Amino acid sequence: MSGSIGATQGTTTTATPRNNSTGIGADFNTFLTLLTTQLRNQDPTNAMDANQMTQQLVQFATVEQQIKVNDNLERLLSVEQGNQLVSAAPLMGRVVEVESDSMALQGGQAQLRLPAAGEAIRAQITVLDANGRVLRNAEASLGSATAIWSWDGRDDNGRQLADGAYRFAISGIRADGTQTTLAAGVLARATAVDRRDGEVRLSLGSLSVSFDKLRGLAAS
Numbered sequence: 001m002s003g004s005i006g007a008t009q010g011t012t013t014t015a016t017p018r019n020n021s022t023g024i025g026a027d028f029n030t031f032l033t034l035l036t037t038q039l040r041n042q043d044p045t046n047a048m049d050a051n052q053m054t055q056q057l058v059q060f061a062t063v064e065q066q067i068k069v070n071d072n073l074e075r076l077l078s079v080e081q082g083n084q085l086v087s088a089a090p091l092m093g094r095v096v097e098v099e100s101d102s103m104a105l106q107g108g109q110a111q112l113r114l115p116a117a118g119e120a121i122r123a124q125i126t127v128l129d130a131n132g133r134v135l136r137n138a139e140a141s142l143g144s145a146t147a148i149w150s151w152d153g154r155d156d157n158g159r160q161l162a163d164g165a166y167r168f169a170i171s172g173i174r175a176d177g178t179q180t181t182l183a184a185g186v187l188a189r190a191t192a193v194d195r196r197d198g199e200v201r202l203s204l205g206s207l208s209v210s211f212d213k214l215r216g217l218a219a220s
Contacts (some may be wrong), residue, residue: 024220043192049184092193096204097185102150102165103149104188110151111187117142120172122181127151128167135161139173148187163208185215 020189103110120142127136135155140147153161172182188204193211195201200211 089193091190091202091214091217093190094190095187096190096202097187097217098202098204098209098216099213099215100186100207100209101169102167102207103186104165104204105151105153105161105163106205107163107191108153108160110148110153112139112151112168113169113185113187114142114147115147115182115184116145116147119174120182122173122178122183123149123184124171124173125149125184126169127155128169130167132167137167142172149184165205165206187218 034102049103097113103112112125123140123142125136125140126134126139127138129135136151137156138149138151140149153163155161170182172180176179180194186204186207186208190202191205193200194203201208202214
């Protein structure tokens, strides 16, 4: 797995269209038909209240306009997500860097991009399972530039773990031994991209992240 940042086939799903505009449009047309019929057949000595009629027309027109605005926004969102799917296609099979609190163990290897030394001079890394049980504790020195930390998928007892998504926690260690916050990027190979629950998601083996968590891709 390449570690330097420069940025098999994906699947796509389509969103189910909403029926709000159809329903409101039908109700509005029905209202106009009934109103026209009522006006045509009303008793001239007991005419419909003009204020009430105007209020109803304004209410229906306002709701119809709002639905049209919402539909236009949904179309724009769908177009944007389609563009993201197209943009993600060249990433398939490439090693990418994403923001996540889980790492992807692929082929017995997982990687994190550690920041350069600053307030912290070392990184304390803890790998956990889905239940929060500690699997591996490790430390890595921080240098003058970003660096790659690799995990071979073994726990503290040397047992090889299955490929999958594993949570991790990371903190920085100062020169005096006290801890500070630290952030690391997750490096993994992109395997699929799809649209789920109204957003585009990128799959890195068993790890799934929102497309907007993409931070870069590895050089070829």
